[in-house]
Amino acid sequence: MAKTLLMAKNAAEAIDAKIASAAFLAGGTEVNRLGSTVEAETLISLKKCEGLNSIKKDGDKVHIGSMCTFQDIVESEDVPAYLKEAALFMASRTKRNMATIGGNIAARRSDSYLLPVLCAVDAELSLLTGDLEESKNINLYINEENDDSLITGITVPESVQVASKRYANTAQSHAVITMSAASTAECVKLAVAVKNTGILSFNLSSSGRLTEEAAVAFFKNYEIKDIEDDMFGSVDYKRYLLGITAYDLCKQLIAESGKEV
């Protein structure tokens, strides 16, 4: 349990206060919950930071402040449907009222609600590190261990076609697999959160023809680090779901777009 709480007024104040023994506190559903792995002497609350909770449309892009809650996303007219669908994977309305998009990304959970879809659409993160403001692809961000940067915003494309699927014991349980597929001009990008394993991404080119058998066979044999039997399911089950779901999502995209992969 933290000893001190700092209520940052803005992002600059928050990043100034970020030392090794401090942690950012967004919606609280991760850091303040039972079993949280976040250990910090000081918590820097972002709740009252100005400018982190707006949603703006800019052409084909939508900029979402990192402190926007899941429910903000669900209710916004500007947020694309695919992201709303992923936000609704968090089944508890009360929790959606609290959990933030920035917090969910920064937690880098292997059962993340949003990372698969954000990775699949190559979301761009606006980061603040010291005085430095930068933009970074989320796929790069999640593989880094730098916790000193502050996510201030997320930019996602509006018109991309996306299909997602989540598997969990109950709606409130942690997911064993959450997968999203996004169709781009060049390929279909798959991103998947595998519980206790991590986030995996794949680019499927449009040169070949995907079959169910091929998809299942691919994931049956694909080398996945740290995938193990656990209380969420056997390795066989997880690999099978990966294959079948990859096929299904691609099929769904094909049906929607008329394209082939």
Add this chain to the structure above:
Amino acid sequence: MINLTINGKARSFDVDPTIRLRELLLKNGNFAVRDSDDAEGFCGSDTVIMDGIPVFSNLVLAGEADGSEIRTPDSLGNSVDLTIVQQALIDAGVVQSAYNSPAAALLFTWLFEKNPNPSREDVKDILSGLFIRDAGYEHYYLAAELIKEKLNGGEYKTEIAPEFRPELKSVGKVMPKIDAPQLVSGERAFVEDYVDADTCYMVVLRSPYASAYVSKIDTSKAEAIPGVVKVITAYNCPDVTYMSAGQGNPEPSPHDRKLLNKKVRHVGDRVAAVIAETLEDAIKARDLIEVEYEPMDAVFTVEEAMTEGAPLVHNGKVEYVSGAPDDLDDYNKKLSGDEREGKVVYQFPLQGDILHNVAAANHGGIGDVDKAFEEADAVVEATYQTSQIQHTPLETHICYSKLENGRLIVYASTQVPYHVRRIVSWVTGLSENKIHVIKTRVGGGYGSKQDILVEDLTAYATFATGRPVLYHNTREEEFIANSTRHPMRVHVKMGGKKDGTITGIYMKVDANTGPYGNHALTVPMNSCSKTLPLFKCDNMKYDLTIYYTNTPPAGAYQGYGTPKGTYGLMMAMGELADKLGVDYKDMVIKNHVEEGYMLEILKGLGEGREGNVVPVGSCGLREAVEKGCEMIEWGKREESDDPDWKIGKGFAMIMQGSGLPGLDHANAVAKLEMDGSIIVLSGAADIGTGLDTIIAKVTSDILQVPMDKITVVSGDTDSGAFDTGSYASSGTFFSGNAAVVAANNLKEKILDEAAFQLEEDVADMELVWPSEVRSTKTGASLSFYDIIHTATSGTGRGHLIAPGSFTTAASSVPYGAHFAQVAVNVRTGEIKVQKFYALQDAGTPINPEAALCQMYGASLKSIGHSLYEDMKLDKDGRCINANMTDYGVPMISEQPEDFKAVLIDVNDAHGPFGAKSISEIACNGAAPAIGNAIHDACGVWLRSWPMTPEKVLKALGKI
């Protein structure tokens, strides 16, 4: 300084800003903001409205809330001035054990303020963060309709529930549960609400090993902490061997527990207890206790426990209170005799054999099953495995005790206050008159509070220190240190003829009681005694063995062993029907019992003694089956638009009991008060199911007194007379009947006194609504006020008080049938319960709306047991999903879209006004109904709980 506006009032707090908002609200007196999950953000008991948005207050730090407006459940109406929302929740029947009712009222209030005409989806959305275990969610949708109607037209238009017995004024009528206003408004109701400011706190040091001797324990560093009052270990507390099962006395369970242990038998077993001035000090001290363990090999399954040479869970010595075998001394010589093992004391022989980890056993049957199988056209044989399941009451186990004038006062959230008193008496050595148990309202029991799991140690701590002591389980402790549903291996062999006649049934049940034998015989026994009597079959045999293991303890759970036995039998019948090519419904119709059928099978199925062979009494089973088949369109094949999803239907017939004839006992005292109103002192333990309301209703109809002139005082061992408690579906039947007897006795006294005062013959006196006696001969009348006023004057004959005591040998058995329609995705294994219909014969439903809610609640809970819930242990016996999120309880998202509960109207000969039990039976049907439906959908038999997508895929050969 933290400034908040709480319920419209500005407040300032000089507190650590890193404490939780809920803790701050408690300091402000908003105690209806409760905690069910230790800040997991799951159950929603801690919900408040913060700056206009519902949030979990345990996930908000106080400092984050600085400057905010907070609204809590106690800002709504109180028990004498309820809001429309609160009243609608009561009227819909959802305010049952009600730990989350204040939060539900708050969320509904918020919803209707935002949108006076919410859709079903809106209601589902707002309740998605609220865990409801008792009543399910279906009648919350009804409550929303009632609120809309009240807001729009001022009157309810929707029927809340069917009503029964038009000749009666209260019984069978939709009426508010009498404790509901207190519960929904968040007034003081639960143990935690009665704790004094000077309380000490107790925490328990628990074993990290599944089996080990405590070879050395050093508490000196813990005791050195200022604020620590006492550290209790097995070396400084009474060496009393008892058991935690709260049932009749003597109850069959072997006595094998102690307050604290020198040998620990499961991860989470008690090693030491710390009592300190503050919770923080207690936890800090617990961490400083140094323990040396001698770990030993352990067993976790019945298969391991029955292996020759397996580690022994109990290896001390065996004693018998009566019926000791002649070779007991020789038997004991084969055991280790280590003093740290303690002993196992049987009250009478239960065929236990601790040398083989057998806690108890029972074998019996009727007819000749071998011959029956030979004569059958087909025989099926399969094993069905059930999982370890936790009750997950919203209110975790809690006890508060204190001393007053040499007496122990014990505030308990219990189903069995008189057994709490007895066991506290055993461990303290105090006589029962020195112990006062006050059962508060109970925030969910489901059988787990039939065991005395925290009251023994808490009361002893007060006795040993002289200090008030509060103990409250964490959610993790609920999983690892409480009681759970016994995992069972149910092996069934069943034979049948081509015409669907079942020729013989054999059940072999191996149950896992965990490290202690509380309810060891009685719970598994129900897997046979509440299932086999459904069948009109002359050849039935059972072999029942209960094994000790080193898993977290098992114990009583709503339904006892019946859901497991029903799962095995109804699945096997499904398999047999399939093999014979007979329709499942035809087989059910051909083989189920009917009124008058003599149940010879019961002879061997008493609870530790010979059972009563009785004929089937009132029985609504056939009607439930026929009506349910009609509702679900049995025989019609449903097709999905998506070829991956296959749809199937299944059902199961079910039964239970209404208490234990010849074992249970209830008492009540009815008093005519000075203004003509009535107070009933009942020994009953209302655990939220509406038992107090049942007592009031039967009193109302017997004495012709309006409900608002009747108060029921119950669950208090000082003011009531003995009652065995709320378990085994006994409440309505036993405690209700005791109230009937008391009310009838008071009626006689009132009529006699009126005749005396009118100087007429008592035979000419009759009771007239409301609260009058009238002479049928002269027309003269006296009000109850007149009667008691004269009777208690200086020249009167005294206060009119009447006791009522109820025991019986009669059985009133509830029957029913549960139906499921499921969709199974044959590519992903996903299972959706599309429809679930629960049809039950509860005799006369005294509280019809509450009865329906209990059917919904128990059915949803059992859907959870069937599909999602499973305590998972690692190789060392540690529960790895001891939290709500990973354990997997069903919530509103899991509720079937088409969910119906139907009461079959049957008037029973023995129940109060024809009533039978309602709630427990509703746990029995889901697993076999769903299991048979899954087979109907995709052709696979899932023979173990939970029936998961992974198991579907394995059975289909996909993985």
